[in-house]
Amino acid sequence: MSGFANLIPLFIFGFLVYFFFRWVARDIQNPKRK
Structure with missing residues (x-):
């Protein structure tokens, strides 16, 4: 149970980082302002 509880914040953090x-990457590929 504790392992699953520790896995949830890690999944959310990875989602935000992704x-x-x-x-x-989109901002680098399409430099609107320079």
Whole structure:
């Protein structure tokens, strides 16, 4: 039970990091302002 409880925040953190890097990669590929 404790292992599963520890896995949930890790999954949420990985999800946020995944979307953050997707946003950064999109911003690098499409430099709107310079």
